[in-house]
Amino acid sequence: MAAELKLKGINFNGTLGAFAEHYGDEARASLLASLEGEIGEALRGGMIIASGWYPASWYGALLAAIVDQVGGGDDTARTLAREAVKADFQTLFKVVRLFLSPEKAAQQAMRVSKRYVDGGVIEVVSQEHGEVQYRFREYHGYTRLMWRDFIGGIEGVLENMGAEDLRNRIITGGNDGNDHLDVAFRWNA
Numbered sequence: 001m002a003a004e005l006k007l008k009g010i011n012f013n014g015t016l017g018a019f020a021e022h023y024g025d026e027a028r029a030s031l032l033a034s035l036e037g038e039i040g041e042a043l044r045g046g047m048i049i050a051s052g053w054y055p056a057s058w059y060g061a062l063l064a065a066i067v068d069q070v071g072g073g074d075d076t077a078r079t080l081a082r083e084a085v086k087a088d089f090q091t092l093f094k095v096v097r098l099f100l101s102p103e104k105a106a107q108q109a110m111r112v113s114k115r116y117v118d119g120g121v122i123e124v125v126s127q128e129h130g131e132v133q134y135r136f137r138e139y140h141g142y143t144r145l146m147w148r149d150f151i152g153g154i155e156g157v158l159e160n161m162g163a164e165d166l167r168n169r170i171i172t173g174g175n176d177g178n179d180h181l182d183v184a185f186r187w188n189a
Contacts, residue, residue, distance in 0.1 A: 007059045008053060009053075012062060015063070018083040034068075060145065075148070081156065085152075133171070134183055139180065143176050151183060170182070
């Protein structure tokens, strides 16, 4: 069995920030109180730091708890990821928007992903103006919600680069137990 991937703490912190922005601080406090096990202890104790690496299963547990708390679904994870990335672009990556188009950002997927996920393989299968298809492999331990979060993050990057009317289509994978996802994005510039 392959080793579980690790995710950087910024993923956890960004998602919790977007959650609080969307649902409020009381909902965030309730969410943290509901998390059991090591992930709950780590988040409540402030032990998740942006630059640290943490088990993918912890992030999956966080997303599942969020969806349970708000009675949401796949779109909840996708929307929060998109909002978290947009917040990053308002602060950390503000200058990047001046120099990259959606097409250039799409080409940089592997380099950017390595900052957030320790492992996995990304291939740009095809790319044209206003369209990109990715193949993600070896994302061990990913759940359906984690894949939707991943898609939302990509949407957030592309939207910050100027993509409008963004649509995605899952070709294969992206479900519980899948360590792979083939997904295409289309947009208007």
